[in-house]
Amino acid sequence: xxxxxxxxxxxxxxxxxxxxxxxxxxxxxxxxxxxxxxxxxxxxxxxxxxxxxxxxxxxxxxxxxxxxxxxxxxxxxxxxxxxxxxxxxxxxxxxxxxxxxxxxxxxxxxxxxxxxxxxxxxxxxxxxxxxxxxxxxxxxxxxxx
Numbered sequence: 001x002x003x004x005x006x007x008x009x010x011x012x013x014x015x016x017x018x019x020x021x022x023x024x025x026x027x028x029x030x031x032x033x034x035x036x037x038x039x040x041x042x043x044x045x046x047x048x049x050x051x052x053x054x055x056x057x058x059x060x061x062x063x064x065x066x067x068x069x070x071x072x073x074x075x076x077x078x079x080x081x082x083x084x085x086x087x088x089x090x091x092x093x094x095x096x097x098x099x100x101x102x103x104x105x106x107x108x109x110x111x112x113x114x115x116x117x118x119x120x121x122x123x124x125x126x127x128x129x130x131x132x133x134x135x136x137x138x139x140x141x142x143x144x145x
Contacts, residue, residue, distance in 0.1 A: 005141040007132060013039055016141060017046035020125065026074045027102035029121050031111040034129030039139055040109045043127070044078055047107070051076065059109075065093050075104040082110040087117060 005012055024030070030047075032040040045057045052071040060066040060080040068076040077098050090096065098106060099117070111118070118124060125145040132138040 002145075003143045005139075005143075007135075007138045008141045009138060010039075010042070013043055013139070013141065014046045016143070017043055018050045020143075021047055021050035024105055024125070025123070026104065028105050028123040028125065029099075029118060030105070030107045030125045030127065031115075031118070032107065032109045032127050032129070033112060034139075035131060038129035038131055039141075040129055043129070044107055044109075048076060048078075051105075064089070065095070077104050077106045079106065079108040080110060081108060081114055084110075084114070087114055090117075 005016065008016070020030070032043060034040055041057075041059045048057045048068055048070075051073055053068040053076065054071060055068045057068060057078070058066060060078055061082055064079060064081070064084060066078045068078065070076065079095070084090070098104065099121070123145075125143065127144075128142040130140040130142070132140060
């Protein structure tokens, strides 16, 4: 899926999350990039809603990892690398075990400094959220993968 949504509203972001939820499977990886406040965590909320999560969704900025259970599919591992200085910090939270297990859906915000960690993954969806100049309510969203 390679796509660009220009001038995407919050409703179009939800529709995108719904569409992606229909096609993802156990072991997939979604990488979310964009400026602070560009809609990455909101996208995760919509995605988790589409996947029928049991637990509520919040930004894992301080924890690095939040895990969400779903009613009928797989667990979701939501990482936020914004405050991460070194990949060695990921060992403490079991990141590499989760990555290598190919079980569950991994969603990672702010992945850019650690892209080499995902070189062996085959099922990657890259999503970029970009602000629209002069309109804080719209985004350009670029999907690759």
